[in-house]
Amino acid sequence: MEGIYMADYLNLTNKRIMIAGVATGIGKTTAILLSELGADLILLDINVKELNETMALLKPGQHFSFPVDLSDILNIEKKVNGIIDISGSLDGFVYCVGIRSRRPLRMITPKVLSEVINLNFGAFLELTRCITKKNNFNSELSIVGISSIAASRGGAGVTAYAASKGAMESAVRCLAKEMAPKKIRINTVVPAQTNTPAYTALQNMAAADEDAILARQYLGLGEPLDVANVIAFLLSANSRLITGSAIPVDGGFLTS
Amino acid sequence: MINPLSLSGKNIMVVGAASETGWSIVSVLQQLGAMVIMMDKENVQQDVSNNTLPDGTISLTFDIYDVALIEEQISAIYKNLGVVHGLVYCAGIGGVRPLGLTTNIFATEMMNANFFAFLEFVRCVTKKGRLVAGGSIVAVSSVSSIKGLKSKIAYAASKAAADAAVRCMAAELSEKRIRVNSILKGWVTSDMGKDFIVNNRSIDHDNDYNRQLLGAIKPEELANTTAFLLSDAAVSITGTSLLLDGGYSL
Amino acid sequence: MTNEEKISLIEDALEIEPSTLKPETLVGNISELDSMGKLTLIVLCDDEFNKKLTGEKLKEFNTVQDILDFMA
Numbered sequence: 001m002e003g004i005y006m007a008d009y010l011n012l013t014n015k016r017i018m019i020a021g022v023a024t025g026i027g028k029t030t031a032i033l034l035s036e037l038g039a040d041l042i043l044l045d046i047n048v049k050e051l052n053e054t055m056a057l058l059k060p061g062q063h064f065s066f067p068v069d070l071s072d073i074l075n076i077e078k079k080v081n082g083i084i085d086i087s088g089s090l091d092g093f094v095y096c097v098g099i100r101s102r103r104p105l106r107m108i109t110p111k112v113l114s115e116v117i118n119l120n121f122g123a124f125l126e127l128t129r130c131i132t133k134k135n136n137f138n139s140e141l142s143i144v145g146i147s148s149i150a151a152s153r154g155g156a157g158v159t160a161y162a163a164s165k166g167a168m169e170s171a172v173r174c175l176a177k178e179m180a181p182k183k184i185r186i187n188t189v190v191p192a193q194t195n196t197p198a199y200t201a202l203q204n205m206a207a208a209d210e211d212a213i214l215a216r217q218y219l220g221l222g223e224p225l226d227v228a229n230v231i232a233f234l235l236s237a238n239s240r241l242i243t244g245s246a247i248p249v250d251g252g253f254l255t256s
Numbered sequence: 257m258i259n260p261l262s263l264s265g266k267n268i269m270v271v272g273a274a275s276e277t278g279w280s281i282v283s284v285l286q287q288l289g290a291m292v293i294m295m296d297k298e299n300v301q302q303d304v305s306n307n308t309l310p311d312g313t314i315s316l317t318f319d320i321y322d323v324a325l326i327e328e329q330i331s332a333i334y335k336n337l338g339v340v341h342g343l344v345y346c347a348g349i350g351g352v353r354p355l356g357l358t359t360n361i362f363a364t365e366m367m368n369a370n371f372f373a374f375l376e377f378v379r380c381v382t383k384k385g386r387l388v389a390g391g392s393i394v395a396v397s398s399v400s401s402i403k404g405l406k407s408k409i410a411y412a413a414s415k416a417a418a419d420a421a422v423r424c425m426a427a428e429l430s431e432k433r434i435r436v437n438s439i440l441k442g443w444v445t446s447d448m449g450k451d452f453i454v455n456n457r458s459i460d461h462d463n464d465y466n467r468q469l470l471g472a473i474k475p476e477e478l479a480n481t482t483a484f485l486l487s488d489a490a491v492s493i494t495g496t497s498l499l500l501d502g503g504y505s506l
Numbered sequence: 507m508t509n510e511e512k513i514s515l516i517e518d519a520l521e522i523e524p525s526t527l528k529p530e531t532l533v534g535n536i537s538e539l540d541s542m543g544k545l546t547l548i549v550l551c552d553d554e555f556n557k558k559l560t561g562e563k564l565k566e567f568n569t570v571q572d573i574l575d576f577m578a
Contacts, residue, residue, distance in 0.1 A: 073360045104542045105379055105428050107519070107549050110323040113372060118364075121413065126360050133356070151416075154423025154495045157545050163371065166401075166420025167413040173404030174412045178355055204560040205548055244404055384521040428542065 010236050013038030016062075016138075017092035017235060018083075020070060020127065023050035025196030026146060027096030028057075029224035030231050034094075035059040037232055042087050044068045070097055070123040071115070080130040092235040093131055093143045095124045100198045101161040102205060108160050120164030125171055132184055139183045142235045145172060146227070147188040147246055149213075149253050169246045176244030185243040189230050192250035194222040219251035260489035264289030267337050268486060269330075271320055271377055272347025274300045276446035277396065280475035281346055284483050286312045293333055293340075295320055296347070320347055321369045323376040330380040340387050342486045345374045346396040346478075348414075350447075352407045363410040370414035375421055378436070382429060389433045392486045395422060396478065397438040399501045405464060419497050426495030435494035437485050439478065442468045442501035446475040469503035512574050519550050529571040536570075551577060 017034055021027040022043045035041055035058035043065040045051040055065045064087050068079055084090065098120045103112065124145055131137055150158050151165035168188060175186045193199060193213055214221060227249045233239055234247070248254050268285050272278045273294030282292050282300065292313045294300050299317055300309075309315055316333070318325050333340065348370040353362060374395055381387045400408050401415035419438050426436040443449045443465060481500050484490055499505060513527050520538040533539065539547065544564055551559040555577045567573055
């Protein structure tokens with residue numbers, strides 16, 4: 001078949017990809033994987049120590065790292081422009097930042113709700129808005145957000161978190177349509193239970209109905225690499241026709 | 257024959273009552289026997305000749321999008337009426353804006369009116385002793401929640417946030433036998449819908465509007481669907497987003 | 507914060523009638539401490555006292571006094 005080169009499958013050599021949220025879990029594993037696939041990375045995280053630790057684990061390349069507090073949304077534009085001035089325009093962007101909020105409805109005060117929505121969704125939208133401005137990206141830019149089964153599944157204690165992910169998935173559907181003429185694709189991956197420090201922390205909380213979720217997630221607990229692999233695919237040219245989608249990486253949960 | 261949609265003896269809050277859509281809902285609920293507590297920034301349409309409110313209604317005017325005021329208003333209603341049986345959230349703002357102009361400030365304003373305020377109303381009305389067991393909550397959402405449209409990012413996101421919250425609240429409140437649902441409306445011939453159909457349709461969305469195969473949706477239809485979800489006819493329906501879109505999302 | 511104030515906070519968060527809980531009340535007898543109730547307590551400890559209460563730790567609580575001591 002013309003144009004298919006198996007040796008190049010998932011080759012991200014010289015692709016410049018920004019990843020927000022690389023300290024732990026899916027973000028960290030994604031960063032390492034993408035570097036192995038040849039990408040040049042721009043790592044963003046609020047935690048300097050962990051930012052440097054992840055940086056040290058990357059396969060060598062033209063990598064940059066910047067400590068950034070993404071909850072400071074109104075300053076994102078300035079920071080992004082500064083970063084891209086240094087690093088060059090983007091071929092990819094992955095958003096792995098989020099608060100795994102778990103609260104009963106009664107305790108979701110306006111202040112708490114606002115924080116969760118801002119960091120899980122608002123900053124993602126603002127970063128997308130900034131990196132898709134002229135000269136900040138290259139043709140065939142691919143953007144991936146990390147959603148969750150919570151976006152489409154109702155559960156007690158996760159209202160704020162679910163709302164933030166619902167907002168992300170919905171925005172992605174609109175953004176995909178709107179940015180298509182600029183040859184930009186945008187998708188989300190939808191993990192269920194994935195073996196990360198955030199998951200372990202939630203296991204320690206009461207009212208975790210994690211076991212009930214795992215029962216429906218019949219392929220068992222996911223690993224960060226399972227999700228990172230799909231992110232890499234979505235960033236690559238091989239997913240050319242995929243946009244506006246929410247791709248489950250959920251061990252069967254959503255259809256179970 | 258017993259009317260399965262009867263709301264006789266029920267006290268129902270309608271947030272966003274002053275809009276054309278809100279008023280339709282108030283009318284239908286009141287005709288089905290409910291005592292309707294109308295809440296909005298301004299007084300709802302009143303009987304012009306008498307300058308009075310219709311029977312079976314109470315009006316509360318305050319900034320419904322100022323989340324800090326909501327607890328106090330709901331507490332006052334409870335003190336006066338003793339009990340609330342239902343809540344309808346049909347307030348919210350629309351808006352068409354391309355990504356470049358979808359600043360965080362704009363997106364937050366949209367999120368506040370379409371989701372934050374809604375959640376705060378539900379949170380406050382479901383505090384102990386307020387919304388009764390068997391109570392019903394309905395949010396007016398949009399087909400934009402599930403289908404992408406250009407220049408509607410902030411709006412679509414805010415509606416999807418509300419719908420995701422509806423599913424979670426349905427799970428969490430099921431113990432108290434409180435149901436929570438939303439309605440995914442297409443283009444309704446009132447308020448924002450009218451504005452869109454008249455002014456914005458030509459900008460790119462004509463093909464979209466034609467996907468609404470059954471044509472125009474009237475506010476009364478939205479009101480009837482709301483009444484259905486509030487009523488005992490829907491006693492096993494919870495956590496769902498009911499399509500009222502004339503076939504748009506097919 | 508005094509013990510009375512802490513108890514008040516707990517009663518409010520769990521929607522328990524004020525002045526119901528006493529330091530000697532057995533945690534196991536508090537029906538409002540179902541799964542959502544436990545989550546409420548965990549969030550309360552974090553929000554108000556900056557203490558991370560885990561499910562494991564919660565299982566060790568015998569009386570309300572144990573909760574008050576944890577909140578110290």
